[in-house]
Amino acid sequence: MTQVVDWQALLSSCPNLQRLDVSKMAYLTRRDLAKVLDAASQYCLKMKAVVLPLPMRWSKRTPKNYRNDIDDVALIKHLSAALERWFVRGPCGGLRQLVIPHIPALSNQFLTAVTRFCPNVEILDGWKLTYVNDGWGAALCDEEWRVSLDIWEKFCNQCSHLREFNWAVVPFTDAFFEPFGATQKCRLTDISFDFTGAFLRRKRATSASSVLATTIGFMTRAEQLIRAWSLQAAAAADLASEAEISTLDNASRPYSSAGLCALVRGLPFLRSFKVFLHPRYRIDLDVFDDDFLWQLSKASPYLGQFSFSEAGKYAGPQALECVSGQGLLSLASMTHLSDISIAALTRTSGDGVYPFIQRMPSIIHQRNVKIGVMQDFDKIILPLLELVAHEPAGTFTNKAFALMLVNVGHLRDFTQKLWHPQVWEDKLRNIRHKLESNHPTVRFQLTLEQEKPSPGTINAAESGDNFSIAKFSVFTANWKYQDVTEGTFYRGDITSSTPFEWIVKC
Secondary structure, three states, X not given: OOOOOOHHHHHHOOOXXXXXXXXXXXXOOHHHHHHHHHHHHHHOOOOOEEEOOOOOOOOOOOHHHOOOOHHHHHHXXXXXXXXXXXXXXXXXXXXXXXXXXXXXXXXXXXXHHHHHHOXXXXXXXXXXXXXXXXXXXXXXXXXXXXXXXXXXHHHHHHOOOOOXXXXXXXXXXXXXXXXXXXXXXXXXXXXXXXXXXXXXXXOOOOOHHHHHHHHHHOOOHHHHHHOOOOHHHHHHOOOOXXXXXXXXXXXXXXXXXHHHHHHHOOOOOOOEEEEEOOOOOOOOHHHOOHHHHHHHHHHOXXXXXXXXXXXXXXXXXXXXXXXXXXXXXXXXXXXXXXXEEEEEEOOOOHHHXXXXXXXXOOOOOOEEEEEEEOOOOHHHHHHHHHHHHOOOOOOOOOOOEEEEEEEHHHHOOOOOXXXXXXXXXXXXXXXXXXXXXXXOOEEEEEEEEEOOOOOOOOOHHHXXXXXXXXXXXXXXXXXXXXXXXXXXXXOOOXXXXXXXXXXXXX
């Protein structure tokens, strides 16, 4: 038997309620939620957080099948009225957290209401309810803010208390970067750039007319009606007007290093900066260059985590080409930066990566660094060891760090250089004695991966017993794996802590 909740009666008895979370009540329709908002804003004026569920017809298996309908228009109208009551009549000056997922066709109305009636909002994370990232494929997020620039600018200027933000919901363009960084957001500690197929497919549009064609092509009749603010206006609307089309974001707007620099200037207390690239829809990685890394180090001195990740399935040649030793030095010199992960540099050197060890600040407990390299991987190892060996004895005694270099060129099958293990044993023998005597707490590990058997042979040994360099690690005896789910290293990345066990074959 279906039981109907009397929200008026229920919420009228909770005048001190500060958080309303109905995200697990999946059976609630948009009309039901409108009733919930009406009752809560009437009786619970101390409200600080409202968390609403996904639409009933939204499915994780087929997220793109859902289209906004007339009920979504009504919900946004009731939401706007509720936000106004909490702002005007409540003692808190508006909500601090608001979670309402999947309203792309009503983004302008939604952000307008938030800007006017939630100036102190800290969390707008409706995107999390549809976000999936397994690290192997593309990040999925069925949330998109189709917002005009003028409304975006007002939102960025007014709502400066945000604590976190994921750029997956808005376009990756300078036109959106600059307003966000123009107002200091001193409470924002986490920012992510997850590139999902939803936005990057829109990027193919190169003019306002193509943006219109793309938008209308994906719109149902109901969505076209939703573009009007009221139900009466929607009934008479056949197509979006030219004036309204002009306010749509043009996804082909350029992005640049200067735009990203303008963005981070407004984030003085940023603690986490993450990028997760799409395996198919690629951006120009040159925007993440030395100038940007320098600006990030100066604008966000409290940064603790820098992650630039690829989907595991990506096997293409693209890597960070405009990051030199100077850019790496900017990162290495940051006094609070303990976790650094860079998926792939085109090339680097021992001098380029050594500052992550040499300049490890004393105020952090441990530093974890993982860097992928596409080209000339073998030319990094000996120069790096020489730099470590020439440090005064005892330099690393009280330090805890791990620096892992990954041969991404080999993993993506772009590097075919093969070695016999004896060659590297001979190369390392000359430097081993000095390292053992000066730095007994330091560990080094070179991982060699056996060549795949050639056609017609039983095993690789018959083809010459050759190996490829897979990775090289430098770490200290008191370094430990992180007890966090999103750490820089996976268990098994570094498999041995035996002093000077140089060669590990697999």
